[in-house]
Amino acid sequence: MSVTVYVPRDAAALALGADATATAVEAEAKRRGEDVHVVRNGSRGMVWLEPLVEVQTPAGRVAYGPVAPEDVPGLFDAGFLTGGDHGLGHGPTDQMAWLKGQERLTFARVGITDPLALDDYLAHAGYRGLKQALELTPAEIVAQVTESGLRGRGGAAFPTGIKWDTVLKAEAPQKYIACNADEGDSGTFSDRMIMEGDPFALIEGMTIAGRAVGATFGYIYVRSEYPHAIRALRSAIDTAREAGWLGNDIRGSGTSFDIDVRVGAGAYICGEETSMLDSLEGKRGMIRPKPPLPAIEGLFGMPTAVNNVVSLASVPIILDRGAKYYADYGVGRSRGTLPIQLAGNLKTPGLVEKAFGVTLRELIEDYGGGTASGRPPRAVQIGGPLGAYFDESHFDLPLDYEELSENLGIVGHGGIVVFDDTVDMAEQARFAMEFCGIESCGKCTPCRVGSTRGTELIEKIMHGEDKSTNHQQLLGLLDVMENASLCALGGMAHLPVMSALRLFPEDFGLEASHVE
C-alpha cells in the first residue's frame, strides 16, 4: 500500500531546502523499494521546523522536522513511514501544542491539503461557501459578511460588508473585484501562505465577492517577490476554470466570474489601494485622492471592491458556517480570527491564527517561545514598518483593533516583529523614516520631502547635533506628516518614530521629560 508523505511547497520551506528533502525522500523510497507518494502541501506555519515532513498513518499524520536530506535515510531506518520514533519526530501533527491551541478558520486547510488539487480542496469543505452564496441574493451575501463583523485584514480594518454594500449599490456597466496581494509589510507572510497553501480559498472568496457586488471580473495584484504564489494562483485559476468554478455560468448558476493575476513591480506603495489600482491600469503607481472611493470609482473608473487576500479567503467559511459562527470568535468590535505573523527575534516564529483578544504575551512567550537570542525582549513592532513599537509594559494588551488604537498603535496586517535588548531604537526610528522616503510615491510634499527631512533630523539627534532644537523640529514634522499627507504611508510614519521616542528616549540621548 502506498504511503503518503507531505513535504511543503511553501516558499519558506523551499528556502530551507524542502525541494532537496522531497527529492531525498523519493530517492530513498525508491532505493528501498517502498511505495511512497510525496504530496507537496502548504506550510503548517511552524517555520522553525521547516522543512516539516509529515507521514500519513492510519492513526493520522505524524510530523518530523526540520528534515534535511541527510536525515532521510535515518528516518526510514526508524520506520517513519509508520510513524516510528525519531529524534526529529513531534508525534501526531494535530496534537502539537503550537497548532492545537490555534483557531484556524481562514487557515483551516493550509498545510493539510495539496494546494493545487481541486479534489483535495473539495474534500476539505472547499466551495461549500460559494454553493451557499449561489442560493442567496447579492444583498443577502453582503448582509452575511456584514453580520460576521469581518474587517479589512490588509491593515485599514474597514468593515468588508459595508464596502461591498457600496459597490453593490453603485450602478455601472462593469464592476470589479481587486484583490490586494502586494503584501509588503516587514515580517508579514499570511497572504503568501494562503496563496501558496490554499489558492482555491482565495479564488472562492473572490467569486463570492463577485456575486455579492455584481462584479464579473477580478484581478489579483501580487508582488513580484512572490513567484511561487504567482505560479500557484495561475495553476489553481486554470484548474478552477476547467472544472467550471470560474468563467461563464459557474456550475449552471447563471453567475459569471473570472480572475486574472497581475504582477507588481516592487513598489511598497502599490499596496495602498488607489496606487494599486493605478498600477493595475498600467500606470505608475501613484496615490489617488479619496473621494472618489474605489467602491464608487475604482479600477478603470468602475466600482471596485478592493480587498486583502486574508479578507477574501475568510469569506468562504463565513458563507459556509454562517455569519454568527465567525462572529462568535473575537472581542469587542474585532470579530473573528486574525492570522498573526510572528517574526523577528523569536525561538519559534510562524503563523498563529487566533481569535482577536489574544495577548501579546501569549503570542511572544507561548507561541514565539521568547527570543531566539535568549536575551530579554525589549521592543515589539506591530503592524508593519509603519506600525508602533511597544515595550514589555504593554505585553498584556489584547490584540484588538480598538485596544491597540487606544494605545497609539495599530493591528495592521497582523505582523509582529520582536527585538531583544540589543536593539537601538533610535536607529529603528531612523530606519522607519528612511523606509518611508524610499517607498514614497513622491506625490504629496509631506511624505516626499518630509520623510527625507525626518531621516536627517533623527540622524542629527543621534549625532548629538542641536538635540533639543532638532527634536522640536521633528515633532512638528511628524505632526505635519500625520495630518497633511495624502495617504497612510506619510500619514502613519509618525507611529514608529513617536512610539520609539516616547518609550525609549534614552536611545536618542534625550531625557524622558523632553518627550512627554
Place this chain on the structure above:
Amino acid sequence: MWNEIRGLREGVDYGTPPRQGQPVTLTVDGVEVTVPEGSSVMLAAVEAGRAVPKLCATDMLESFGSCRVCLVEVEGRRGFPASCTLMVAPGMEVRTQSERLTQLRKGVMELYLSDFPEAEIADGWSEFHRTLDDIGIKTHGYGTGRVHFDLPVDDSNPYFLFDPAKCIVCSRCVRACEEVQGTFALTIQGRGFDSKVAASQDDPFMQSECVSCGACIQACPSHALVEKSLFSGGYERA
C-alpha cells in the same frame, strides 16, 4: 474668451475646473455660496471670496491633491482634507482659516523651503512666492540636508529653460502637457525625494517629444520652467 465660455471671471484662478450641475449651497467661513454640484470646495471658496492658498491646483487642470497647502476644516468631519479634491455637499460648513490650519500650512511650506534656493526667496514674484507671503513664512528650521540644487539647468530649448533647483514637483507641467496639450512629453521620474520632472526618457527638452507649446511654462507656479525672453543676457542661478 476662454474664461467667458467657462463662465469664469478674468484674472481669477478658481483652482479647479468649473463643473455643470445642480446648484449646491454651502458656507465657507460663514459666507453662504452656491456652486454647481461636482465643484471643489476650493472653487466654492474662491466664489465666496475666501480663496485658499494653493500650489498644485489651477483651474486649467484637474485637481491633483499633492501640495497639501489648501487644507481646510469641515464641520463634523475629522482631519484636514485638501479643498481641491474635496467635493462640495449641501449644507457643508467649511473653515479655511484657523490657527491649526496655519500651523499645518506653515509646516508644509517649510518643507518646500528646505529644498528651495534661499537666495531665490526674497525677490521672487511667482505663485510660489505669493503663497509664501499669504501663509507668512520665509524660512525653515531644517538646517542642511539633501537638496536638488546641483541638478543642471536644461537650456536646450531656444524659448524656455528648466531650472530643477526651483522645481517644487507639483506636476502642473506634467499635467498641462497631458491635459492641455495632449503631448505626454513630460513625466515624473524616480520616487520619494528623488522624484523629478523629466522630458521623455530623461532627455534634454530639445531632444524630447516636447513641441515647445508653452503649456508647461504657463502652468509652472515657481518659475522653474520659464521663458528665456525674461532674461536679457544669460540665465544665472542666484
